[in-house]
Amino acid sequence: MSNNKRPNILFVLTDDHASPAISCYGNQLHLNNTPNIDRIAAEGVRFDRALVTNSLCAPSRATILTGTYSHVNGVTTLDTPIDSSQPTFASLLHDAGYTTAFFGKWHMGHGAGHDPQGFDYWEVLHDQGTYIDPLLHTSNGDVQTEGYATDLLTDHALAWLSQQHGDKPWCILLWHKAPHRPWVPHPRHINLYNDPIPVPETFWDDYSDRATPAHKATMRIADDLADVDLKEDPPEGLNYEQLAVWKYQRYLQDYLRVIAAIDESVERCEQAVSERGEHDDTIMIYGSDQGFFLGEHGWFDKRFMYEESLRMPLLLSWPRRVPAGQVVSNLVSNVDIAQTLLDAADVPCIDRMQGMSLLPQITGVPDAQVRDAFYYRYYEHDDHMHHVWAHYGITTERYKLIYYYADGLGLANTSDVTYPPEWELFDLKIDPHEMHSVYNDPRYVGVRDALKKRMLELQQELGDKPYERPTPAQRQEIIGKR
Numbered sequence: 001m002s003n004n005k006r007p008n009i010l011f012v013l014t015d016d017h018a019s020p021a022i023s024c025y026g027n028q029l030h031l032n033n034t035p036n037i038d039r040i041a042a043e044g045v046r047f048d049r050a051l052v053t054n055s056l057c058a059p060s061r062a063t064i065l066t067g068t069y070s071h072v073n074g075v076t077t078l079d080t081p082i083d084s085s086q087p088t089f090a091s092l093l094h095d096a097g098y099t100t101a102f103f104g105k106w107h108m109g110h111g112a113g114h115d116p117q118g119f120d121y122w123e124v125l126h127d128q129g130t131y132i133d134p135l136l137h138t139s140n141g142d143v144q145t146e147g148y149a150t151d152l153l154t155d156h157a158l159a160w161l162s163q164q165h166g167d168k169p170w171c172i173l174l175w176h177k178a179p180h181r182p183w184v185p186h187p188r189h190i191n192l193y194n195d196p197i198p199v200p201e202t203f204w205d206d207y208s209d210r211a212t213p214a215h216k217a218t219m220r221i222a223d224d225l226a227d228v229d230l231k232e233d234p235p236e237g238l239n240y241e242q243l244a245v246w247k248y249q250r251y252l253q254d255y256l257r258v259i260a261a262i263d264e265s266v267e268r269c270e271q272a273v274s275e276r277g278e279h280d281d282t283i284m285i286y287g288s289d290q291g292f293f294l295g296e297h298g299w300f301d302k303r304f305m306y307e308e309s310l311r312m313p314l315l316l317s318w319p320r321r322v323p324a325g326q327v328v329s330n331l332v333s334n335v336d337i338a339q340t341l342l343d344a345a346d347v348p349c350i351d352r353m354q355g356m357s358l359l360p361q362i363t364g365v366p367d368a369q370v371r372d373a374f375y376y377r378y379y380e381h382d383d384h385m386h387h388v389w390a391h392y393g394i395t396t397e398r399y400k401l402i403y404y405y406a407d408g409l410g411l412a413n414t415s416d417v418t419y420p421p422e423w424e425l426f427d428l429k430i431d432p433h434e435m436h437s438v439y440n441d442p443r444y445v446g447v448r449d450a451l452k453k454r455m456l457e458l459q460q461e462l463g464d465k466p467y468e469r470p471t472p473a474q475r476q477e478i479i480g481k482r
């Protein structure tokens with residue numbers, strides 16, 4: 001077999017899977033064991049600081065596919081469906097002779113103009129998708145299925161793979177719903193994780209030394225998990241703190257059980273590829289559309305530019321080309337995935353793509369390009385459930401600067417109240433959990449000003465613009481349209 005054979009690609013993306021719930025990431029709380037996901041890292045690379053451009057399901061998916069930021073691909077929020085005529089790494093691979101297929105969560109709109117394009121075959125979960133008996137949306141109409149979504153999507157993907165013969169390389173995107181809320185496990189996993197799970201050290205965070213948005217967010221495990229998440233009544237007589245810990249247990253138990261099914265799915269994928277004799281020439285990628293809070297800062301969910309939410313797990317193996325057992329701590333991103341896969345397939349990327357191929361960094365190319373800083377922007381200003389304010393910012397290896405430009409407009413929990421913009425600055429070296437903003441600390445003035453300058457440069461390079469607050473007249477107009 002030639003070294004120049006174009007690789008197959010099997011890309012497993014999950015939804016809201018935080019890296020502390022993947023055992024190869026070495027979580028101090030030892031939450032679970034994921035031996036099959038871990039195998040990808042052992043046979044390839046574990047990226048320890050893979051950052052998303054916008055920590056939300058649909059925007060991350062659009063960024064991964066198109067290799068562009070939200071302001072370029074248009075998918076800024078959950079309510080901005082994709083224009084799926086945009087070129088993606090999948091459509092470019094398809095044009096270059098790959099056979100391509102998509103199974104699972106799309107969540108970027110349905111119907112003409114929004115359905116997947118560039119795939120020889122696709123079937124997507126209807127909208128957000130369900131864990132049990134999911135309704136599938138396909139090019140031949142909707143199909144009602146019976147079964148557990150993680151298993152069923154794996155069945156369908158591997159059945160499609162078994163029909164692929166001949167010389168064309170293939171690319172499968174198996175993008176699960178799991179472990180997204182409301183975390184419904186398969187009955188075979190219902191007895192896992194019954195022992196008490198320790199709470200993270202920031203669980204009781206009171207958000208002192210942070211800007212207003214951390215205080216205003218409504219994604220606290222203690223206060224904001226719903227009955228559909230908890231699925232059973234708590235024991236009677238618990239005080240507030242005891243109830244919070246009980247809710248955390250319920251949350252984590254089901255979250256980890258759902259991940260047990262994903263790890264089994266990955267094992268089946270690995271076996272299927274090996275049985276086809278394609279182990280060495282297949283790129284296996286495991287990632288999640290963003291990180292997730294697993295009780296850190298007392299939260300569930302994502303959205304914030306804080307590390308737990310900003311960092312996605314990302315593992316990649318390609319035995320033919322990528323040396324095994326690597327750990328990469330450089331700043332990489334979901335915006336890099338498209339160019340990396342195109343590079344691997346020797347297909348040129350297109351000018352609008354805004355990331356970089358990660359292959360040089362992981363194949364031993366001397367002086368491979370790395371980032372000095374990374375730009376982030378979260379737009380979902382008017383979310384009615386979590387109330388995380390819109391913001392943008394920059395992170396380097398050591399520092400993170402965040403600008404909350406929210407001014408009250410569109411904030412469901414603050415009505416028409418105006419808030420001033422606020423900043424946060426964290427020194428991740430001495431404060432890795434981001435508990436103390438040093439934005440107003442005189443010792444950090446130099447760092448602060450340098451980061452602001454670099455953030456504006458990056459914003460401009462990427463074609464984004466600073467937020468402009470509406471004038472009082474514009475403000476009245478916006479309010480009047482409600």
Ligand SMILES: [Ca+2]
Pocket residue numbers: 015016056057180289290
């Ligand atoms: Ca997600």
